[in-house]
Amino acid sequence: MVITIKLRGSLIKYFNGQREKTIEVPLDCSAEEALKLAGIDWPKIENFGFVAINGKRVMIYDKLQDGDELKAYSKISGG
Amino acid sequence: MSDANVVFTLFFVLRQEHLERMNGTMKRLKFSKEKCIGCQLCAQVCSAIHEGMYIPSKARIGIETYYDRGGSLKYKDSYCTLCGICFKNCPTGAISKDDRIKVDYEACTGCGVCADKCPKKVIKIIEGKAYICDTCDGDPMCVKVCPQGALRFE
Amino acid sequence: MLGYQNNILRINLTKKEAKTEPLRMDWAEKYIGSKGLSIKYLYEELKPGIDPLSPENKLIFMTGPLTGTSVPCSGKLAIAGKSPATGTICDCSIGGHSALKIKYAGYDAVILEGKLDKPGYLFIENDKITFEDAAELWGKGSHEAEAMLIDKYGHDYSVISIGPAGETLCTMACINSDYYRQAGRGGMGAVMGSKNLKAVVVNGTGGVKIPNIKEAVKRIAEIEKEDTLQEDNTFVYDGGTTAFLEACQDGGILPKLNFSDTTDEDWTKYNGEVLLESLEGKRGCGSCGLGCGNFLKMGDVVCEGPEYESISVAGPNAGNSDPVAIVKANQVADDMGLDTISAGDTIIWAMEMTEKGIRDFGVRFGEMDKYIEYLKLIARKEGIGAELALGVKKLSEKYGGEDFAMQVKGLEYPQYEPRGSWGMSLAYAVSDRGACHMRAYAPNEEVFAASIPPYTPEGKGEMVFNLAQWNAVKFSLCICDFWGTLNMELMAELMTLATGKEWTAADMAEVGTRVINIARAFNQREGFTAKDDTAPKRLFNEALKNGPGAGQKIPEEAFEDMKQQYYKVLGWDENGMLPESLLATL
Numbered sequence: 001m002v003i004t005i006k007l008r009g010s011l012i013k014y015f016n017g018q019r020e021k022t023i024e025v026p027l028d029c030s031a032e033e034a035l036k037l038a039g040i041d042w043p044k045i046e047n048f049g050f051v052a053i054n055g056k057r058v059m060i061y062d063k064l065q066d067g068d069e070l071k072a073y074s075k076i077s078g079g
Numbered sequence: 080m081s082d083a084n085v086v087f088t089l090f091f092v093l094r095q096e097h098l099e100r101m102n103g104t105m106k107r108l109k110f111s112k113e114k115c116i117g118c119q120l121c122a123q124v125c126s127a128i129h130e131g132m133y134i135p136s137k138a139r140i141g142i143e144t145y146y147d148r149g150g151s152l153k154y155k156d157s158y159c160t161l162c163g164i165c166f167k168n169c170p171t172g173a174i175s176k177d178d179r180i181k182v183d184y185e186a187c188t189g190c191g192v193c194a195d196k197c198p199k200k201v202i203k204i205i206e207g208k209a210y211i212c213d214t215c216d217g218d219p220m221c222v223k224v225c226p227q228g229a230l231r232f233e
Numbered sequence: 234m235l236g237y238q239n240n241i242l243r244i245n246l247t248k249k250e251a252k253t254e255p256l257r258m259d260w261a262e263k264y265i266g267s268k269g270l271s272i273k274y275l276y277e278e279l280k281p282g283i284d285p286l287s288p289e290n291k292l293i294f295m296t297g298p299l300t301g302t303s304v305p306c307s308g309k310l311a312i313a314g315k316s317p318a319t320g321t322i323c324d325c326s327i328g329g330h331s332a333l334k335i336k337y338a339g340y341d342a343v344i345l346e347g348k349l350d351k352p353g354y355l356f357i358e359n360d361k362i363t364f365e366d367a368a369e370l371w372g373k374g375s376h377e378a379e380a381m382l383i384d385k386y387g388h389d390y391s392v393i394s395i396g397p398a399g400e401t402l403c404t405m406a407c408i409n410s411d412y413y414r415q416a417g418r419g420g421m422g423a424v425m426g427s428k429n430l431k432a433v434v435v436n437g438t439g440g441v442k443i444p445n446i447k448e449a450v451k452r453i454a455e456i457e458k459e460d461t462l463q464e465d466n467t468f469v470y471d472g473g474t475t476a477f478l479e480a481c482q483d484g485g486i487l488p489k490l491n492f493s494d495t496t497d498e499d500w501t502k503y504n505g506e507v508l509l510e511s512l513e514g515k516r517g518c519g520s521c522g523l524g525c526g527n528f529l530k531m532g533d534v535v536c537e538g539p540e541y542e543s544i545s546v547a548g549p550n551a552g553n554s555d556p557v558a559i560v561k562a563n564q565v566a567d568d569m570g571l572d573t574i575s576a577g578d579t580i581i582w583a584m585e586m587t588e589k590g591i592r593d594f595g596v597r598f599g600e601m602d603k604y605i606e607y608l609k610l611i612a613r614k615e616g617i618g619a620e621l622a623l624g625v626k627k628l629s630e631k632y633g634g635e636d637f638a639m640q641v642k643g644l645e646y647p648q649y650e651p652r653g654s655w656g657m658s659l660a661y662a663v664s665d666r667g668a669c670h671m672r673a674y675a676p677n678e679e680v681f682a683a684s685i686p687p688y689t690p691e692g693k694g695e696m697v698f699n700l701a702q703w704n705a706v707k708f709s710l711c712i713c714d715f716w717g718t719l720n721m722e723l724m725a726e727l728m729t730l731a732t733g734k735e736w737t738a739a740d741m742a743e744v745g746t747r748v749i750n751i752a753r754a755f756n757q758r759e760g761f762t763a764k765d766d767t768a769p770k771r772l773f774n775e776a777l778k779n780g781p782g783a784g785q786k787i788p789e790e791a792f793e794d795m796k797q798q799y800y801k802v803l804g805w806d807e808n809g810m811l812p813e814s815l816l817a818t819l
Binding site: 113116117118119120123124126127128130131132133134135136137143144145146148149150151152155220223224226227 | 301302303305308330333337376379380383388411412413438439440441442443446447450454457461462470513514515516517518519520521522523524526528530535537
């Protein structure tokens with residue numbers, strides 16, 4: 001299936017400054033599997049924040065569906 | 080023209096060309112105000128390196144931003160552009176200039192003509208001596224710490 | 234230790250006397266500066282039980298050993314006193330350039346005592362201190378007062394001022410500097426107003442010494458390039474706190490309609506992209522490296538900001554999606570000298586009261602003209618403003634609506650919905666000055682994190698403690714929050730460079746814990762216990778309907794459990810109180 005990955009904050013460097021990419025992933029793929037396929041090894045990224053599917057925060061192991069938008073954030077602090 | 084005059088004129092013309100060539104390729108401080116956040120780290124480190132403490136009132140650079148009555152953002156960009164006007168007007172010859180300004184503190188009388196004439200209003204007369212940017216010997220510290228790259232030396 | 238001026242300026246406003254005294258270096262070794270040291274001074278010098286609006290209260294402007302050095306993000310000033318909104322200790326952190334001016338004038342701190350016999354302002358220039366008349370400034374907005382003072386003295390001077398809200402002793406009054414920077418919470422503006430002090434004008438032409446300065450400057454410049462300016466922090470320059478809007482929307486903690494729900498499908502109407510179309514320039518504080526300030530111009534509406542808090546409280550939380558109204562609300566609040574969070578939360582509570590028919594305050598969700606008008610009325614305590622100026626705690630005790638009066642100890646809720654971030658309910662409850670997001674920023678660990686579940690009480694006591702400890706020491710150096718990657722090791726290295734004394738990461742952690750403890754000790758002495766570490770019943774009784782937290786509400790037992798976890802980590806008893814043995818170490 002096809003999904004779009006959007007990056008926020010300092011994660012943009014993993015797409016060489018691009019903020020989004022469309023990629024092919026296997027059926028029943030999880031958010032973390034999709035990120036790995038796109039070259040983002042999240043446990044190794046110190047300031048990795050969270051992920052959202054279609055604008056809603058999910059856990060990193062939650063599953064994607066065809067046409068989903070997966071957003072990945074770096075951590076931000078302050079207020 | 081006599082031989083001496085020809086030689087003199089030739090010498091003068093060649094010297095001018097050399098100076099202009101030098102000025103053309105000479106590095107100077109450049110400032111982009113859109114990148115400036117008004118942090119004054121430039122003045123802080125300038126004074127730290129030259130005075131041995133953080134004392135911006137004695138810095139040889141004075142870049143600041145401020146709100147004019149809260150309604151618009153203004154910039155004070157006092158930095159040395161190596162225009163040489165101070166050098167050309169110094170009555171005692173204390174100021175010399177090649178790729179940077181140097182002040183001979185023995186010869187400087189603190190008369191203040193340089194500060195008056197400086198078009199960037201960056202020269203300060205403190206305790207009877209002229210404080211003028213010396214580009215930190217060609218490797219300006221202010222440029223190194225400017226966080227958003229508003230100051231460059233090129 | 235170097236870095237300090239070893240000099241305190243003590244001002245007796247009653248007698249119009251200015252004296253200097255050495256810094257208590259023994260206290261500085263335990264509390265460092267800014268937040269921690271100002272609380273220590275107040276703990277030692279204020280008798281318990283005083284009226285915060287009486288001349289007995291003190292207002293301390295405290296710098297730290299790094300202030301005035303080239304350590305990035307070190308330019309904030311701590312402003313502390315006993316809070317008239319809560320009765321607790323309150324320390325704020327204001328940006329701009331006044332911290333540097335005070336330090337270069339030769340002082341680590343200015344301690345303001347007593348009360349002027351009539352409205353005045355204080356003039357400080359190095360060792361010249363004068364008491365000036367403020368008859369022409371009193372009654373004026375903070376912006377106009379600052380403009381008049383700068384017209385008189387020039388741009389070399391920094392102005393710290395109050396607006397009409399401080400003058401009327403409104404407990405939501407803030408202190409302003411540089412037009413658009415605030416010491417926002419807890420009514421510090423009212424403390425300054427209660428002393429008849431309209432402004433402090435300060436300039437300093439002296440310096441700050443650190444050991445081996447030439448090598449130190451180079452090392453600090455390295456740290457600036459390698460750490461401060463890394464991409465994880467530069468979102469601050471790119472968009473400032475508007476970046477939080479999308480994260481909070483997706484994270485399910487953006488509050489809507491007085492915290493009755495979360496997520497706003499209209500968020501793209503007022504987000505960073507929209508607001509920054511009107512960007513005129515970026516601005517930072519003294520010694521900043523990141524430049525969070527967004528100076529916006531939308532027609533005749535001008536403002537540096539709005540920050541995430543101000544966007545949310547005048548945006549989705551007020552049922553509004555018009556960005557111009559949000560920026561206008563921010564501009565008016567700044568000029569009136571009002572905390573956007575507390576004033577905003579009070580108005581949106583009044584909106585809900587009106588909508589529910591419990592009491593008609595004459596304003597409903599989305600009515601931004603009224604919202605902006607009410608800010609002015611609250612600041613001047615005129616009309617309905619005289620009532621609303623009481624804040625949601627006192628208002629709800631009078632009229633009902635306590636369940637959705639979103640506050641702790643009398644300080645109104647910052648803009649993060651705790652049902653979407655359970656640890657935040659704990660952070661708000663135990664914060665030293667009432668509901669505050671700057672003590673333990675829980676969302677960073679629970680929501681903006683890939684694998685920590687936000688909807689459980691497990692481990693939240695320790696999590697909130699770690700965050701609070703980190704902020705407590707950071708704000709005692711003082712270094713701004715936006716240097717998000719700053720850790721204990723870096724802080725120790727910077728402190729060692731600046732003071733010449735060896736500091737370790739363990740020392741930093743110890744100072745953080747000690748600062749949390751002394752703030753709690755102050756409050757304990759004022760009579761605060763575990764029963765005051767509260768959460769509004771809305772969190773327990775009403776489930777969220779939207780966003781990733783849909784269906785979530787916090788069971789009261791879970792909330793109480795989180796509190797007990799936190800007390801245990803700190804060695805406090807079940808009543809949230811420090812034992813004698815711990816008090817003796819402070």
